[in-house]
Structures are given as C-alpha cells and as structure tokens.
Amino acid sequence: MINHLPDRLDLYAAAEAGRALRGPVKLASLVRVLPQLESREGELEVSLELGRDEDGTHYLAGSVQGRLALRCQRCLEPMDYPLDVTFRLGLVHSQEQMQRLSNRYEPLLITGEPASLAEVISDEVLLALPIVPLHSGVSTCRPPATDDQTPASSRRENPFSVLAQLKQKP
Numbered sequence: 001m002i003n004h005l006p007d008r009l010d011l012y013a014a015a016e017a018g019r020a021l022r023g024p025v026k027l028a029s030l031v032r033v034l035p036q037l038e039s040r041e042g043e044l045e046v047s048l049e050l051g052r053d054e055d056g057t058h059y060l061a062g063s064v065q066g067r068l069a070l071r072c073q074r075c076l077e078p079m080d081y082p083l084d085v086t087f088r089l090g091l092v093h094s095q096e097q098m099q100r101l102s103n104r105y106e107p108l109l110i111t112g113e114p115a116s117l118a119e120v121i122s123d124e125v126l127l128a129l130p131i132v133p134l135h136s137g138v139s140t141c142r143p144p145a146t147d148d149q150t151p152a153s154s155r156r157e158n159p160f161s162v163l164a165q166l167k168q169k170p
C-alpha cells in the first residue's frame with residue numbers, strides 16, 4: 001500500500017502490477033466539483049486498488065470519503081454532506097471493449113497517457129452528489145421569503161407564458 005496519490009497514473013500498468021494506493025486529495029484540485037461546493041477547503045480520503053480479475057479485466061476499485069459543504073436548495077444555506085462513495089471501474093481502450101465489459105463494472109475509457117486521478121475522482125464525486133441538495137430534519141430549513149417583498153411591477157414576465165400566448169393565436 002502506497003500512502004500517497006500521484007497526480008497522474010498509468011492505470012493499465014498499475015492494474016497489471018496490482019497496485020494499491022491511498023491518500024488525501026485536496027478539494028481545491030477537483031476543479032469540476034468546485035462549482036457545487038460552498039467551500040473549497042478540506043480534503044477527501046481516497047483509496048484505490050488496481051488489478052486484474054479472473055476474466056482478465058483490468059479494474060480500478062476505490063472509495064472516496066470526506067465531508068462536503070453544499071448549498072441547500074430550499075433555504076439556500078450551507079449544508080454539511082458526508083460523502084462515502086465506492087466504485088468499481090473496468091478499464092477499457094475502445095467502445096468495442098466497453099460493450100463487452102461485465103456489468104459488475106462501470107467503464108472507464110483509458111488512453112495511452114497516464115490518467116489524471118483528480119479527473120477520475122471528480123467523476124465519481126459528481127455522480128454521488130444529490131441532484132438537489134436539501135437539509136433533512138433541520139427545523140430552520142425554510143425557503144427564504146423574498147417573493148413577497150418583490151414589487152409586482154419589477155417582476156419579469158415568464159417567457160413561457162408569452163410563448164403560450166403566441167401558440168394560442170390562430
């Protein structure tokens with residue numbers, strides 16, 4: 001077990017060699033995840049195991065754990081989100097290989113270049129996030145009461161209602 005994650009790794013070679021790695025990954029390095037987060041401070045704990053199964057499939061199995069700060073879409077306040085994802089990815093070189101992949105794995109298309117681990121981890125974290133983050137069991141979680149304070153004159157017309165009117169005309 002190597003207690004350090006490199007930025008890039010030749011996944012296929014690492015699977016051939018049966019390597020296992022783990023280490024912290026800074027949230028700030030997960031660029032595609034950042035727009036979903038209230039805070040970029042902190043780290044996730046990542047552990048990866050690479051190998052070849054009995055069918056000869058090269059795989060990357062792993063887990064990502066940590067805490068994320070998301071924005072609740074009801075009260076618009078930050079919410080603490082415990083992340084605990086596990087995944088099993090089958091390494092494939094082509095679409096054809098992807099079709100043949102056992103359904104025990106999600107496909108991960110690899111190129112000849114070493115893969116960015118931050119990219120692989122970002123994909124798994126994004127898949128694990130709730131589509132609409134909402135507090136649960138928090139009594140102060142209520143929609144902010146802004147609508148009532150908006151003067152009627154400043155409300156913009158809903159573009160869809162305009163469209164509906166147009167459609168109704170003969």
Ligand SMILES: [Zn+2]
Pocket residue numbers: 072073074075076077079134135138140141142
């Ligand atoms: Zn809330």
